Amino acid sequence: MPEEKLFFEDASEGDEAPELSLEVTRTHIVKYAGAGGDFNPIHTDEAFAKAVGLPSVFAMGLMQGGYLARMLTDWLGVGNLKRYKIRFTGQVWPGETITCRGRITRRRSADGENLVDCELAVVNQDGQSKIVGEATAVLPSRG
Amino acid sequence: MPEEKLFFEDASEGDEAPELSLEVTRTHIVKYAGAGGDFNPIHTDEAFAKAVGLPSVFAMGLMQGGYLARMLTDWLGVGNLKRYKIRFTGQVWPGETITCRGRITRRRSADGENLVDCELAVVNQDGQSKIVGEATAVLPSRG
Numbered sequence A, B: 001m002p003e004e005k006l007f008f009e010d011a012s013e014g015d016e017a018p019e020l021s022l023e024v025t026r027t028h029i030v031k032y033a034g035a036g037g038d039f040n041p042i043h044t045d046e047a048f049a050k051a052v053g054l055p056s057v058f059a060m061g062l063m064q065g066g067y068l069a070r071m072l073t074d075w076l077g078v079g080n081l082k083r084y085k086i087r088f089t090g091q092v093w094p095g096e097t098i099t100c101r102g103r104i105t106r107r108r109s110a111d112g113e114n115l116v117d118c119e120l121a122v123v124n125q126d127g128q129s130k131i132v133g134e135a136t137a138v139l140p141s142r143g
Helices: A028-038 A046-051 A063-074 B024-036 B047-052 B060-078
Strands: A020-023 A081-088 A097-111 A111-122 A129-138 B020-023 B082-086 B097-110 B112-124 B129-138
Touching: A020 A063, A028 A063, A028 B024, A028 B047, A046 B024, A046 B047, A046 B060, A063 A081, A063 A097, A063 A111, A063 A129, B020 B060, B024 B060, B060 B082, B060 B097, B060 B112, B060 B129
Parallel strands: none
Antiparallel strands: A020 A097, A081 A129, A097 A111, A111 A129, B020 B097, B082 B129, B097 B112, B112 B129
């Protein structure tokens, strides 16, 4: 049975998810390194990052992919997700504030399931794209 | 029963432990942050460390305390340790090579146990002191 995060009857095409915003710090990246096991120095060793020509360390793409997924599952329910697909469009640098967004693009029924298709985005404080994505969820019915 | 790392009969005052040396990197510090839960940005956020007047991030004292303990337990056996006491004498900076050392200062029997007292040290490649410490271990007998 789908999680009761959002009922199909209450979902309309064009509806937007509650946004999730976060100012990314080097400490977030360090915590994600330990949690995810990605110790590539490009993400957490400032001297290394500068030595290879970068302005600073930058976040792992899957870190902001994780924040986007949190926004999505807070909105629609993790148990309701059928598909989650993302593409990285820009690096996230410490000090940037990222905002995770979702919008229902299609509301439909198929094979006895009530579905919503969504477009997803992560942008920074200047509106620069960091991730574009899409998801499909099955929603519970009030009936 | 004590671990058979070193027999009491084979231990003499003045004997030295096999050294443990390591070049400390920012990635070691990041891994230790995740393992130990110390996310103080002074250890892993280069920009923060410089903003507060430091030349760079530096290692948590307990990190080199952990390396010293590894040297010690590789030598005498973790189950044989009765006492381990350390004092931090200097910060460890990325790029330094630290060496962990131990030496038996006293060999004695007390209350039916065969004991060794040891002095411990962590120094960098220039001999600068980072940790001084002491330990007591009970050693197994060949008898």
